[in-house]
Amino acid sequence: AVAADAPALVFQGNDIVWACASCHGDHGAGAGLTPALAGLSEAYIAKQLHDFATGSRPNESMQYVASAMSAEEIGQVAAYYAALPRVVGPPVDLGGDAARGEALSRTGDWKKDIPACVTCHGQQGEGVGGHFPALAGQQPEYIFHQLVSWKGGHRHNSPQSLMDDIASRMSEQDMRDVAQYFGSL
Numbered sequence: 466a467v468a469a470d471a472p473a474l475v476f477q478g479n480d481i482v483w484a485c486a487s488c489h490g491d492h493g494a495g496a497g498l499t500p501a502l503a504g505l506s507e508a509y510i511a512k513q514l515h516d517f518a519t520g521s522r523p524n525e526s527m528q529y530v531a532s533a534m535s536a537e538e539i540g541q542v543a544a545y546y547a548a549l550p551r552v553v554g555p556p557v558d559l560g561g562d563a564a565r566g567e568a569l570s571r572t573g574d575w576k577k578d579i580p581a582c583v584t585c586h587g588q589q590g591e592g593v594g595g596h597f598p599a600l601a602g603q604q605p606e607y608i609f610h611q612l613v614s615w616k617g618g619h620r621h622n623s624p625q626s627l628m629d630d631i632a633s634r635m636s637e638q639d640m641r642d643v644a645q646y647f648g649s650l
């Protein structure tokens with residue numbers, strides 16, 4: 466359920482709680498491979514919905530949802546979730562080493578040309594401005610899966626972000642470690 470003072474937001478005849486929360490959970494907290502939406506910026510959410518609609522970010526469920534939305538609805542839903550605080554869920558064991566993930570995210574690994582994640586995602590992974598999404602408190606499995614997707618060329622909606630390039634240099638263990646770290650914040 467949403468807070469009593471949340472705006473009534475209806476998408477295709479359903480309260481937003483049903484339209485999105487059936488997958489993204491109460492309060493936009495996310496679960497497993499479905500990301501938290503709370504705590505992402507308006508601009509980032511709107512961009513991802515656009516990319517799902519055009520298919521430049523492939524995902525069947527989200528393509529279906531996003532291509533049914535008007536520009537106005539995208540704006541409303543983006544503002545709604547951006548205003549919700551991120552709720553950190555119960556710990557998830559991804560088999561990652563959070564301490565090593567913290568070191569990698571703060572200093573990168575220059576032997577492998579991996580930059581420090583915090584230069585773009587914020588010192589605490591809190592996200593920066595409209596374009597650099599918050600990783601702190603994001604679902605660890607989702608973070609891991611996105612890195613795998615970039616490395617495999619499956620997510621290719623934002624070449625200017627260099628995420629495909631960065632992920633291509635990360636080992637599976639690197640990915641587990643950073644996902645374990647950011648997911649625990």
Ligand code: HEM
Pocket residue numbers: 476484485486487488489498499500501502505509510511513514523524526527530542598610
């Ligand atoms: C991803 C919004 C409904 C499943 C996303 C993302 C956004 C979003 C903005 C990307 C988040 C990020 O990059 O961190 C919404 C909105 C919805 C909605 C506004 C309602 C209008 C649904 C439904 C489902 C779903 C109904 C399940 C049937 C997913 C999944 C992903 C995702 C699995 C991750 C896709 C991937 O792995 O790339 N959604 N969503 N969403 N959503 Fe939704």
Ligand code: HEM
Pocket residue numbers: 500512569570579580581582583584585586596597598600603607608609611612622623625626627628631643
């Ligand atoms: C998106 C992880 C370094 C720029 C993402 C996402 C993850 C991630 C998991 C997807 C978030 C979501 O879907 O909600 C990491 C890790 C890094 C790192 C683990 C370090 C190893 C960087 C750096 C930059 C950067 C150094 C800037 C040069 C971005 C941008 C996006 C993004 C712009 C959004 C892409 C879009 O709009 O589709 N990152 N990142 N990241 N990252 Fe990084």
